[in-house]
Amino acid sequence: MAEPLLHVRGLQGFYGESHVLHGVDLDVFPGETVTLLGRNGAGKTTTLRAIMGILRRRQGTIRMGGVDLMATPPHRVARAGIGYVPEERGIFASLSVAENLTLPPKVAEGGMSLAELHRLFPNLAERASSQGTKLSGGEQQMLAIARVLRTGVRLLLLDEPTEGLAPVIVQRIGELLRTLKAQGMTILLVEQNFRFASTLADRHYLMEDGRVVGEIRREEMAAKMDLLHETLGV
């Protein structure tokens, strides 16, 4: 198989005195959609924050397309080609929808144009001058994804994009991610909603207590249902 786009080995992470990541190992290959599954507090969000350099107290190896992210200052991580869609979406209240959309600087060629984004998300064009946080939860989630698609990133880190959204919106986000995958986008997805994740992902990593405790490929899903239930407690 090809070189992984994102390569994480032995990732340790700390919040103040507490040790929250205990050696996370994961790889995401170009074009793959991979999920991190696990209960609340398993370290999924923290793993994404450590990759982005938002969590500063960390040890181990993180490489993105050959760039050593451990040695990269936080404001340069995005330039390695990573688009971050945080939990709670991170829409700016003091910015209009249009300003939110154009805020992240381009990191590479090949991102979507505004016209393409508006075709994909017609609501965002209609409400361009509204305050960002006046959008509905689903629209805010679309905006949070759309704004990093403009920047030309190769890898999306999505933190619970379906949280708190109505089923019909969840379905639309699923369609969107499938479209992106078809276009060659690599996606690392943190999800609590296993049914949503199972329809999208090529592989799942199971996380527990700050480490990866198992890996399930799409085709092994039926055989490894027990492990899944045990880890997720569903």
Add this chain to the structure above:
Amino acid sequence: MIPLLGIPTQVLFGQLLLGLINGSFYALLSLGLAVIFGLLNVINFAHGVQYMLGAFAAWLLLTNLGIGYWPALVLAPLLVALFGIVLEKLLLSRLYRLDPLYGLLLTFGVALILEGLFRSWYGTSGQPYSPPAMLTGGVNLGFMVLPIYRGWVILASAVICLATWFVIEKTPLGATLRAATENPVLVQAFGINVPRMITLTYAFGVGLAGLAGVLAAPVYQVSPLMGSNLIIVVFAVVVIGGMGSILGAIVTGFALGIFEGLTKVFYPPASNIVVFVIMAVVLLIRPAGLFGRER
């Protein structure tokens, strides 16, 4: 002259003009404070001293190098901004992880040291600085004589304030600044160099104070104490306008200058405290300030 409410119009407009002049400086200074507080969460107590530095820079440029008002209007703020960059890089930037009080204490200490140094070097009597020849004299507006330099100060201050407001509220650069004020961690994750932005924002706010100092040099005397005389009122302006609110700082600055001027006409003994009375009332009714948002 027709008296208005028993006050000769000459007196009324004279005080209104004085109020507008003071308001121009309140607006310029509180604007810088608001921009700095918004992004850095630092209450910049050195702001008055940085204003004084601007005036002194202009005066020193003139007396030592023969550099006149117009070049000084650009050079002096740049020098003060440079001082701001050094201060931020060397000291302030180490305090962001701590309680905001530390930033206040640091800048207060810097202010005391600089003010003391300038007092011992130049005394407190104040140095005269003449307005440029182009802006001397006055124009008769019919109801009053307007000294041209004062008109220039009001105009320049209004233009600078509006331009700053426009850049912050209506341009992509301003959008990035607003976003970083709201959530610096996420803005950084998008690939924007937030630490550099913080340094430049501090430099800009401090440079504005320096610019106000140059504008003030021909109006007031160039004195080591000129900043501390003004800064207490400016802080009241910022509190009334709402901490960190750009529009609030500008509108409140001009409005309070005028208010003060009018109080001088109608009830002079209250003119020194009217700003603080307004502050107390505003804090009672709207604790976040007139234009502020609850944090």
